Amino acid sequence: MPEFKKPHALTDAPLHYCPGCTHGIIHRLVAEVIDEMGIEGQTVGVAPVGCSVMAYDYFACDMIEAAHGRAPAVATGVKRANPDTFVFTYQGDGDLAAIGTAEIVHAATRGENITVIFVNNTTYGMTGGQMAPTTLPGQVTQTTPYGRNTNVEGFPIRVCEMLSTLSGVALAERVTVVDPANIRKAKAAIRKGFEFQKNKQGFSIIEVLSTCPTNWGKSPVDAIDWLKENMMPYYPLGVYKEGAIR
């Protein structure tokens, strides 16, 4: 029986995430992939602004804290400086799909050889649950108290679908971590992203549908049910693009 222990690529710092939040699982999956590929010493992670802002304390590889939305540009700087470094960004939906839209689109279309872990929980968690670019139509948030009205606030962005139209993208895959089977699939997708990077095959993004029990006002179990019932129909899981660009 293999012993269940913390991956080496995670530090011993206690995570600050709320109970039931799936960031912890996603951190672990990224760290397991880094461990299994034996690349911790050659990896630089770029943390965002948002709930995972302090990811730099949790990953044991070298880390950079980026300004809000700028992680793909920062990662580009790291990668261009040292092309043999493994570079990943870890970003939430507000960071990646609102304030950082230009950065993610252009890193993707350049075929920047980095791996993006995109955590979509339909809300700005850190600031207390405001409308995000991925907030669902009708969804109540602090800044859509009557529900997201698409006549006023417009429509959610489907990031994987949008980026999969770009020639620079080698992998765009949406996964979730709501149960063990999906967690295994999520890990396989993250591994695939890092393998693409290893083979210098282009930009990879793994979107992970995630829960935010605190700001959704739900128990962890109810939050998972809400994700399955509401997010998965709007954001279907699956591979949107796969294939080396180089």
Next chain:
Amino acid sequence: MERKLMKGNEALAEAAIRAGCKCFFGYPITPQTEISAYMSKRMPKVGGVFLQAESEVSAINMVYGCASSGIRCMTSSSSPGVSLKSEGVSYIAGADLPCVIINVMRGGPGLGGIQPSQADYWQATKALGHGDFQLLVYAPSSVQEMADTVTKAFDLADKYRMPALILADGLLGQMMEPVAFEDVDISFGDGSDKEWAARGHNNERKHNISNSLYLKPDELEDRIVERFKRYDVIKANHTEAECYKTDDAELIITAYGSVARIAKAAVDAARAKGIKVGLFRPITLWPFPEKELKAACANAENVLCVEMSMGQMIEDVKLALECKKNVEFFGRTGGIVPKPSEILAKIVEMTQKGAE
């Protein structure tokens, strides 16, 4: 020693490469686009990196990532673009990273114009972004100095782990002059000499973190106080200025950058009339050469600050002189370059006023 006829922007770009700048991240904006154009031609030939970013914001954040890796890197822009970079500049300063930023100034505010200006002095020396921090600021005055100051900027940025800014203007960027380069073998470091660099720990050390976030106020205060102690060392050791005919001068002109050259012509014209005028030209704008200015003004009663703005450096001039001298201002703005005759007229006016 190699001597070439070059535009200021191109000389600066070439000098940056010779100073070991491996990566350049740019965005097109007049009047500095020659820097990007030159880098795009030259970098692939010397094994460096040129990348045209999708925005000024991204360009400075690419610099942030590259600088975090311990690699010498640079970005350049002109006034409106530099405003956009201010977010990234603040993060770079907050993470104590070295890099070089170029501002080839044009008229402002807003989109302003594309003709030369010095209206970003306040931005460069007081607040190129939010928070408690300074940039090293060099103000070249010739094509040769465009090259020379960029080398110094890289060295001091590395030494003190802070961003450095070259504050030029459209006139310097666009003019052609002969420029001499030292013979050097172009080589880029890999960052391995920077013990703080986040470039992969190779399983040999604890992870490095490039960061400006300190949620505990006492930790943040400690970081800032430590940074300002470094600034004190720089203030004590790295001010630079040029004095021209200041020894016996009764009136000192203060001017920097391209305006200083025009002021020099006015000094010569005034001397020809028998007026004892000299020029004091700050080469570092931050730290401002306060003691050098005080010394240059020892025998002068009057000081005339000439700028291509409505008067920005004049505040530092007055502060340095502790309001003990009569400091007056002459400037043109909006992209108008002052003529030597206009400056001379102001000199004559001030001298006559003194005589009355």
